[in-house]
Amino acid sequence: MIRTTQLHQPGSNPMTRSQQLFERARNVLPGGTTRATILFRDYPIYLTRGEGARVFDEDGRSYIDFANNFTTLIHGHGFAPVTEAAMAQLKLASCFSNPTSSEIDLAELIVERVPSVEQIRFVNTGTEAVMFAIKAARAFTGRHKIAKFEGAYHGAYDWAEVSEAAMPDENNLSPPVVANYAGMPPSVLDEVVVLPFNDLERTRSILAEHGRSLAAILVDAMPSRPGLIPLKREYVEFLNEVARANDTLIISDEVLNFRLDYHGAAERFGLRADLTTLGKIIGGGLPVGAIGGRKDVMQVFDASRGSLVTQGGTFSANPVSMVAGRASLGALDRPAFERLEALGDYARESIEALSRKLGCTLSATGLGSLVRLHPKAFAPTTYAQFFQSPAQKQTMRDLHFALLERGILISNTGLIALSTPMNETHIDALTAQLESAIVAGGFFQ
Numbered sequence: 153m154i155r156t157t158q159l160h161q162p163g164s165n166p167m168t169r170s171q172q173l174f175e176r177a178r179n180v181l182p183g184g185t186t187r188a189t190i191l192f193r194d195y196p197i198y199l200t201r202g203e204g205a206r207v208f209d210e211d212g213r214s215y216i217d218f219a220n221n222f223t224t225l226i227h228g229h230g231f232a233p234v235t236e237a238a239m240a241q242l243k244l245a246s247c248f249s250n251p252t253s254s255e256i257d258l259a260e261l262i263v264e265r266v267p268s269v270e271q272i273r274f275v276n277t278g279t280e281a282v283m284f285a286i287k288a289a290r291a292f293t294g295r296h297k298i299a300k301f302e303g304a305y306h307g308a309y310d311w312a313e314v315s316e317a318a319m320p321d322e323n324n325l326s327p328p329v330v331a332n333y334a335g336m337p338p339s340v341l342d343e344v345v346v347l348p349f350n351d352l353e354r355t356r357s358i359l360a361e362h363g364r365s366l367a368a369i370l371v372d373a374m375p376s377r378p379g380l381i382p383l384k385r386e387y388v389e390f391l392n393e394v395a396r397a398n399d400t401l402i403i404s405d406e407v408l409n410f411r412l413d414y415h416g417a418a419e420r421f422g423l424r425a426d427l428t429t430l431g432k433i434i435g436g437g438l439p440v441g442a443i444g445g446r447k448d449v450m451q452v453f454d455a456s457r458g459s460l461v462t463q464g465g466t467f468s469a470n471p472v473s474m475v476a477g478r479a480s481l482g483a484l485d486r487p488a489f490e491r492l493e494a495l496g497d498y499a500r501e502s503i504e505a506l507s508r509k510l511g512c513t514l515s516a517t518g519l520g521s522l523v524r525l526h527p528k529a530f531a532p533t534t535y536a537q538f539f540q541s542p543a544q545k546q547t548m549r550d551l552h553f554a555l556l557e558r559g560i561l562i563s564n565t566g567l568i569a570l571s572t573p574m575n576e577t578h579i580d581a582l583t584a585q586l587e588s589a590i591v592a593g594g595f596f597q
């Protein structure tokens with residue numbers, strides 16, 4: 153049983169392995185976990201192994217994995233080219249203080265594929281990538297403010313975190329500028345301009361006032377947290393124009409959305425990226441991040457010229473992540489992207505068809521291999537349309553658990569990430585279990 157009403161009492165049914173582990177975990181980890189994003193009722197499900205599109209838990213149950221570690225595992229679990237490359241490297245060495253040829257191999261592959269990336273630096277997480285990209289933009293422009301979208305998640309660097317979970321307010325020109333943690337310095341809020349994505353008129357007015365003071369506009373062209381809603385073409389074109397007119401850099405945050413296109417998300421959306429941040433899939437399942445971009449901007453990191461931004465990191469460009477990333481991206485050729493694109497279209501169409509069949513208020517957004525479920529009759533196109541009431545948020549949490557009970561693992565936000573070992577059978581299983589969960593739970597009425 154995944155749903156329990158209370159923690160284990162002596163004398164009641166024997167605890168599951170996951171329950172036992174959580175009891176231990178709560179003593180030594182605050183809240184019993186290491187990640188705020190793990191959704192659980194009384195205890196989380198502890199996983200032991202994965203195989204292709206499936207994962208297995210401590211109690212021997214298996215699930216189709218549509219979470220894929222928050223979109224990281226584009227080849228699913230145990231993808232032979234990645235595991236073989238990583239194991240061979242581990243036998244040689246896990247890390248050095250000197251460089252290895254593996255970082256050049258991965259850098260060359262990314263530079264060759266992404267037109268706007270002329271040079272690249274590796275770090276360990278997407279958070280670090282965003283942090284260093286913002287620092288680079290500040291050093292290059294000599295300005296310190298940045299702009300970002302309301303609701304957008306870019307990791308845990310203070311300026312990038314502002315207004316991550318703010319209430320939408322369409323009555324004011326500017327969306328609310330809101331601290332993301334207790335004690336966030338008010339000076340951080342003064343240095344962030346929050347933009348309403350896909351609202352061209354308000355964005356135009358806000359940038360008319362602040363444009364010239366901005367080091368960078370931090371753009372995720374299909375921000376996941378606020379709904380996995382693609383930016384409209386004319387909105388992207390406006391951002392390109394306004395950035396150029398104001399000598400402001402565009403940072404394309406592709407930590408999540410790099411998986412949308414062989415050439416990256418900026419290329420797909422027509423965004424003129426000066427800097428690009430990467431993570432997740434470029435490490436093949438091992439920790440990684442990267443900042444890439446225009447050579448003249450990337451020079452801020454060049455120590456031989458007296459770097460304007462010091463960038464390092466004990467594990468940055470560690471060879472295990474580098475070879476795993478090279479193997480992962482190497483296997484992602486154009487046909488692989490085309491297959492994922494078709495499978496994503498099939499998933500979105502199947503979900504919309506199910507919603508029509510059941511006459512319920514379920515919709516789907518996304519592109520390529522990414523899909524997001526919404527407790528809404530129509531797919532949202534703005535943050536205000538996306539924003540969920542407490543009752544809607546609860547419905548999505550309940551759906552997450554109902555799917556888990558039916559052997560389907562999706563991210564807690566309703567985000568679904570497809571992987572290359574999947575085919576239409578997996579999508580049909582998702583849709584069938586979604587139908588069963590909706591009918592049994594009375595969701596989306």
Ligand SMILES: Cc1ncc(COP(=O)(O)O)c(C=O)c1O
Pocket residue numbers: 222276277278279280282305306307308372376405406407408409431432440441
């Ligand atoms: C768009 C985006 N930027 C940055 C990050 C932070 O990456 P990491 O979790 O590797 O620090 C994420 C993580 O989900 C992300 O989705």
